[in-house]
Amino acid sequence: xxxxxxxxxxxxxxxxxxxxxxxxxxxxxxxxxxxxxxxxxxxxxxxxxxxxxxxxxxxxxxxxxxxxxxxxxxxxxxxxxxxxxxxxxxxxxxxxxxxxxxxxxxxxxxxxxxxxxxxxxxxxxxxxxxxxxxxxxxxxxxxxxxxxxxxxxxxxxxxxxxxxxxxxxxxxxxxxxxxxxxxxxxxxxxxxxxxxxxxxxxxxxxxxxxxxxxxxxxxxxxxxxxxxxxxxxxxxxxxxxxxxxxxxxxxxxxxxxxxxxxxxxxxxxxxxxxxxxxxxxxxxxxxxxxxxxxxxxxxxxxxxxxxxxxxxxxxxxxxxxxxxxxxxxxxxxxxx
Numbered sequence: 047x048x049x050x051x052x053x054x055x056x057x058x059x060x061x062x063x064x065x066x067x068x069x070x071x072x073x074x075x076x077x078x079x080x081x082x083x084x085x086x087x088x089x090x091x092x093x094x095x096x097x098x099x100x101x102x103x104x105x106x107x108x109x110x111x112x113x114x115x116x117x118x119x120x121x122x123x124x125x126x127x128x129x130x131x132x133x134x135x136x137x138x139x140x141x142x143x144x145x146x147x148x149x150x151x152x153x154x155x156x157x158x159x160x161x162x163x164x165x166x167x168x169x170x171x172x173x174x175x176x177x178x179x180x181x182x183x184x185x186x187x188x189x190x191x192x193x194x195x196x197x198x199x200x201x202x203x204x205x206x207x208x209x210x211x212x213x214x215x216x217x218x219x220x221x222x223x224x225x226x227x228x229x230x231x232x233x234x235x236x237x238x239x240x241x242x243x244x245x246x247x248x249x250x251x252x253x254x255x256x257x258x259x260x261x262x263x264x265x266x267x268x269x270x271x272x273x274x275x276x277x278x279x280x281x282x283x284x285x286x287x288x289x290x291x292x293x294x295x296x297x298x299x300x301x302x303x304x305x306x307x308x309x310x311x312x313x314x315x316x317x318x319x320x321x322x323x324x325x326x327x328x329x330x331x332x333x334x335x336x337x338x339x340x341x342x343x344x345x346x347x348x349x350x351x352x353x354x355x356x357x358x359x360x361x362x363x364x365x366x367x368x369x370x371x372x373x374x375x376x377x378x379x380x381x382x
Contacts, residue, residue: 090327199357
């Protein structure tokens with residue numbers, strides 16, 4: 047799954063930065079529902095592609111190939127739209143940090159995790175990202191104040207994580223290092239989203255420019271790290287090679303463009319709903335195509351995780367928000 051520049055309401059999967067109102071344009075040839083379904087499938091199958099890719103290449107090599115292919119797709123899109131790269135050194139510095147937390151680190155962690163855990167479990171761990179994001183935003187984002195519903199969602203979500211992991215059995219049969227890396231990857235996404243919100247909002251660059259630049263920097267980071275920890279592959283087995291190329295070109299390149307268009311057309315709330323389909327598709331793909339085993343607690347826990355994630359992303363109605371603001375103002379006045 048791709049990780050563009052901005053915190054999704056629920057990613058792995060991922061969302062795009064706040065967009066200005068789109069100019070009047072002709073209606074897209076493909077209905078948004080079809081593009082929404084395509085995006086769900088692409089990101090849902092990403093975990094299967096990672097698993098197949100690691101059967102022929104080292105995890106860092108899978109990540110580097112993924113970023114190379116994804117960057118190539120976005121570079122073509124940027125050239126066609128005549129997008130300009132950021133000019134500020136400060137902006138490039140922030141993009142470098144974002145590329146590490148949103149691309150280089152989580153992509154590599156998921157690749158290493160899937161050496162020892164099923165792709166189904168990796169997909170479900172990815173769904174915890176909005177839970178981490180909500181917990182971190184309470185500390186890091188003063189404007190993102192918790193509500194009882196969102197706090198309850200956080201509790202429900204982590205109860206779902208414990209269900210997936212089989213905590214009542216003492217995590218028996220669970221590969222703890224692999225699972226820990228998958229959860230850390232999701233946590234990295236949350237850190238990256240918050241960093242982007244605090245540093246890259248209002249830079250004047252478009253979403254496509256920021257995301258393309260971010261993938262480019264992530265590619266450079268992996269190009270430095272990969273030769274240090276791996277040797278050049280002797281062969282390029284067909285299926286793993288195709289999986290890595292598809293993972294990058296589709297899951298890290300085309301998917302970003304699809305979501306970019308969806309957010310412009312139907313708004314971020316609907317566009318971000320794709321996140322809730324990803325673990326479902328990842329689980330179905332892993333079981334049907336890779337023959338991965340599925341115990342009862344995995345799908346049940348996944349449903350609980352998604353329910354908690356949905357609660358953490360809920361927002362009060364406008365009337366409730368006004369009432370809360372008025373109440374806070376009254377409390378402040380009463381103290382003076």
